[in-house]
Amino acid sequence: MPSYPTFDRNPLDLADDAAAAGRPVADHVVDELKAGRLKFAGEDPDAPENFPRVLTIWRANLLGSSAKGNEYFLKHLLGTDSSVRATEAPPDARPRDVVWREEAPEGKLDLLLTLDFRMTSTTVFSDIVLPAATWYEKYDLSSTDMHPFVHAFNPAIPPPWQTRSDWDAFHTIAKEFSRQAAGHLGERTDVVAAPLLHDTPDELANPHGRVRDWKAGECEPVPGRTMPKLVTVERDYAAVADKMAALGPLLDTLGATTKGITFKVDRELEYLRHKNGTVRGGTADGRPSLARDTHACEAILALSGTTNGHLATQGFNSLEARTGTRLADLAAEHQGKQITFADTQAAPVPVITSPEWSGSETGGRRYSPFTVNVERLKPWHTLTGRQHFYLDHDWMSALGEGLPVYRPPLNMDALFGEPRIGDVGELGVTVRYLTPHNKWSIHSEYQDNLFMLSLSRGGPTIWMSKEDAEKIGVHDNDWVEAVNRNGVVAARAIVSHRMPEGTVYMHHAQDRLIDVPRTETTGRRGGIHNSLTRLLIKPSHLIGGYAQLSYAFNYIGPTGNQRDEVTVVRRRSNQEVTY
Numbered sequence: 001m002p003s004y005p006t007f008d009r010n011p012l013d014l015a016d017d018a019a020a021a022g023r024p025v026a027d028h029v030v031d032e033l034k035a036g037r038l039k040f041a042g043e044d045p046d047a048p049e050n051f052p053r054v055l056t057i058w059r060a061n062l063l064g065s066s067a068k069g070n071e072y073f074l075k076h077l078l079g080t081d082s083s084v085r086a087t088e089a090p091p092d093a094r095p096r097d098v099v100w101r102e103e104a105p106e107g108k109l110d111l112l113l114t115l116d117f118r119m120t121s122t123t124v125f126s127d128i129v130l131p132a133a134t135w136y137e138k139y140d141l142s143s144t145d146m147h148p149f150v151h152a153f154n155p156a157i158p159p160p161w162q163t164r165s166d167w168d169a170f171h172t173i174a175k176e177f178s179r180q181a182a183g184h185l186g187e188r189t190d191v192v193a194a195p196l197l198h199d200t201p202d203e204l205a206n207p208h209g210r211v212r213d214w215k216a217g218e219c220e221p222v223p224g225r226t227m228p229k230l231v232t233v234e235r236d237y238a239a240v241a242d243k244m245a246a247l248g249p250l251l252d253t254l255g256a257t258t259k260g261i262t263f264k265v266d267r268e269l270e271y272l273r274h275k276n277g278t279v280r281g282g283t284a285d286g287r288p289s290l291a292r293d294t295h296a297c298e299a300i301l302a303l304s305g306t307t308n309g310h311l312a313t314q315g316f317n318s319l320e321a322r323t324g325t326r327l328a329d330l331a332a333e334h335q336g337k338q339i340t341f342a343d344t345q346a347a348p349v350p351v352i353t354s355p356e357w358s359g360s361e362t363g364g365r366r367y368s369p370f371t372v373n374v375e376r377l378k379p380w381h382t383l384t385g386r387q388h389f390y391l392d393h394d395w396m397s398a399l400g401e402g403l404p405v406y407r408p409p410l411n412m413d414a415l416f417g418e419p420r421i422g423d424v425g426e427l428g429v430t431v432r433y434l435t436p437h438n439k440w441s442i443h444s445e446y447q448d449n450l451f452m453l454s455l456s457r458g459g460p461t462i463w464m465s466k467e468d469a470e471k472i473g474v475h476d477n478d479w480v481e482a483v484n485r486n487g488v489v490a491a492r493a494i495v496s497h498r499m500p501e502g503t504v505y506m507h508h509a510q511d512r513l514i515d516v517p518r519t520e521t522t523g524r525r526g527g528i529h530n531s532l533t534r535l536l537i538k539p540s541h542l543i544g545g546y547a548q549l550s551y552a553f554n555y556i557g558p559t560g561n562q563r564d565e566v567t568v569v570r571r572r573s574n575q576e577v578t579y
Ligand SMILES: Nc1nc2c(c(=O)[nH]1)N[C@H]1C(S)=C(S)[C@@H](COP(=O)(O)OP(=O)(O)OC[C@H]3O[C@@H](n4cnc5c(=O)[nH]c(N)nc54)[C@H](O)[C@@H]3O)O[C@H]1N2
Pocket: 058, 059, 060, 061, 062, 065, 066, 067, 068, 115, 116, 117, 118, 120, 132, 133, 134, 135, 166, 435, 436, 437, 442, 443, 444, 445, 508, 509, 529, 530, 533, 562
């Protein structure tokens, strides 16, 4: 899995050391790893040289929405007040291969930077908040695999006051960074540990799903086989801003690859030179310009088969040659079509069937995933090329999950000594704690508009069954407190027959900003849904380099699981909350 920082040493220095020793960078890194002089940062994540100091959050509400284990983030990442109640894991429950530091660092970050247009549970903790232009104040594109249109965002008004489009904000930062970097960093060689990737020959790295660990002496460390690929990248730090504002030269030689199909884009580059204009002078001289957000939109539309019929058919032609099945006709009706940004501004435009996706919109059909595989016998991207259920990977076998099986929730009592589900005592009733997606918001967005606030009771709520409510003397709308090892939450109870006994819901991403009272437990303001969760990583999610079990950015990788959490809930003795 990709992870940054990757090594316990600056990768720029690693490349310099290799050059000084007259060795290829990859060989040098392998030698150092083998000798134990170099380690992966993930082996000792609390070592000061191994954690990042600057975090930039864009288009996410990390501390209010996505990140599970909110209170741990507050404590260890930010070093601010938190309600973490857990003690350090006992020695027999600690990791074996990862260094355990008695005093886990607090306040790892030096700088938390956020770009957003709302006040969120993240912006309230940020050192710097850059005010972002909203969707009606900037140009942008939107499309998803769930609907068959590509839309434009258009400014009704220019970005007001200090707000900027995200493109402008980042380009401005890039320009200042480049100016300062000229003296400090200049041109350097970087070494990047790239994961074994999906839809590439990397999928063959572990034949039969047998995993050999070079660190345990079971094999040699071989980049791209038994460890990540080691790729060198020439960085010209003073040119970062110029490069951001131009379409780079690797497209000329490498083309653009998606799901194993390489698109040749010479024609598109020429088109974009005319459409966007070219850069004059400097590092990017002669390249198609991406100086403005609309240029970036045109580039995306030109380089994707879903909006460029020429590329869609080109991609299907390559796929036909490889699979022997007829496919190019799926895009043929649009072969001459190039959707431009102006087209999307006039109206949402239906997209073109393309090998970048698995469904078909041919003839105005509505998208549904995998129709091309089912109807045209395009092989599935699996080991067998069929729908593939049996996973003969070592780790899947070890976990008993070689075939899809029912796995009951983890027994958190037996594993971590947490209270037992169903127990009722002085502290309240112990229940399973689930945080499914909210009906009165999309993640943390929209919950703060008046309609949604009225429809949802307008503040933190926990849904519970009549049975559990009765056990602790709670009536609908009473204030309750939920406490577990990870944190504390104060919320109103929604007592409903729709909840099964033994399980409560606190809907995902109720932000810290609306009607959150102080808790009786700590005297501090209560937490959010993710105050009661923490990250558990499922080991099988870390499998890589084996057919469909290979990493792909935004497709396959580990997720943080929060589903087995338990909490104790009780009625607040004082129903008059304070803020
Ligand atoms: N406990 C628990 N945790 C979960 C989940 C769960 O079910 N339970 N679900 C998980 C899942 S599936 C997801 S997808 C994540 C979602 O987690 P996030 O993606 O972090 O959540 P959002 O609240 O959608 O955050 C998006 C933010 O981007 C801002 N924004 C929107 N448009 C723009 C823009 O154009 N520019 C800028 N600069 N900002 C913009 C919004 O104002 C908002 O604050 O949460 C995950 N976390």
